[in-house]
Amino acid sequence: MRSDHSDCEPVDALTRRAQEAYTERRLAVYDAVVLGLFCSLVWRCPRREMVRMYRRGTGARHLDIGPGTGYFLDRCRFRVPHPEITLLDLSQECLDASAHRLARYRVSTCRANLLEALPLPSGHFDSVAMNLVLHTVPGGWAAKSGVFGEVARVLRPGGTLFGTTVLAAGVPMNRLTRRLLAEQHRRGNFQNQGDDPDGLARGLRAHFPASRVVVRGNVAMFRATA
Ligand SMILES: C[S@@+](CC[C@H](N)C(=O)[O-])C[C@H]1O[C@@H](n2cnc3c(N)ncnc32)[C@H](O)[C@@H]1O
Numbered sequence: 602m603r604s605d606h607s608d609c610e611p612v613d614a615l616t617r618r619a620q621e622a623y624t625e626r627r628l629a630v631y632d633a634v635v636l637g638l639f640c641s642l643v644w645r646c647p648r649r650e651m652v653r654m655y656r657r658g659t660g661a662r663h664l665d666i667g668p669g670t671g672y673f674l675d676r677c678r679f680r681v682p683h684p685e686i687t688l689l690d691l692s693q694e695c696l697d698a699s700a701h702r703l704a705r706y707r708v709s710t711c712r713a714n715l716l717e718a719l720p721l722p723s724g725h726f727d728s729v730a731m732n733l734v735l736h737t738v739p740g741g742w743a744a745k746s747g748v749f750g751e752v753a754r755v756l757r758p759g760g761t762l763f764g765t766t767v768l769a770a771g772v773p774m775n776r777l778t779r780r781l782l783a784e785q786h787r788r789g790n791f792q793n794q795g796d797d798p799d800g801l802a803r804g805l806r807a808h809f810p811a812s813r814v815v816v817r818g819n820v821a822m823f824r825a826t827a
Pocket residue numbers: 616619620623636666667668669670671672673689690691692695713714715716731732733734737738
């Protein structure tokens with residue numbers, strides 16, 4: 602593992618509250634409960650779809666924004682033998698867990714808030730992933746889309762952004778999904794009230810020449826090229 606960079610301004614109450622979900626104890630069950638059960642049964646987008654997206658999208662210099670436990674990068678097959686991986690997260694617990702899991706690669710960590718300017722060089726990365734991240738950060742699409750501008754800046758021309766986010770509007774939901782979504786809002790884990798596929802598509806179009814959003818269950822899978 603190489604270099605550890607921390608660039609954190611104090612964060613607002615909503616952002617802080619969402620971060621409280623990532624304790625060591627919860628991270629220990631995250632892969633089984635969130636990625637195993639919730640993705641398949643509640644959000645109706647199985648994690649194997651996300652593994653496939655990672656295998657297709659990751660390049661030699663990869664930035665993962667909000668890596669959580671590092672599950673997807675761990676299961677990713679890179680096209681080069683020695684990928685350079687940067688992990689950016691506000692949670693030190695997530696950075697520690699994912700960097701430890703990916704220690705077989707060249708990994709750098711960067712502690713930063715994705716809602717601020719990213720403390721990373723321009724035009725550096727071949728790929729950037731934001732998987733299951735945007736629904737956890739506060740603000741509507743206008744605020745959240747700011748990160749797309751920063752991602753477009755740090756990607757090399759022709760580089761790829763990909764990811765998923767759980768939507769709360771403009772998608773069909775069953776009773777179980779509605780109930781558990783409301784529960785996530787009550788707990789402050791999710792901040793995606795009003796997040797719809799059209800707003801996401803508009804946000805991507807504002808910053809990338811080419812982009813695509815596909816809805817699976819109530820998850821948006823997106824991809825954009827810088
Ligand atoms: C639901 S987890 C997703 C983890 C992983 N990408 C996955 O697909 O399993 C959300 C991740 O985003 C990070 N995160 C949430 N808000 C953030 C923020 N404002 N700045 C940086 N990272 C943030 C969390 O710490 C966590 O690692």
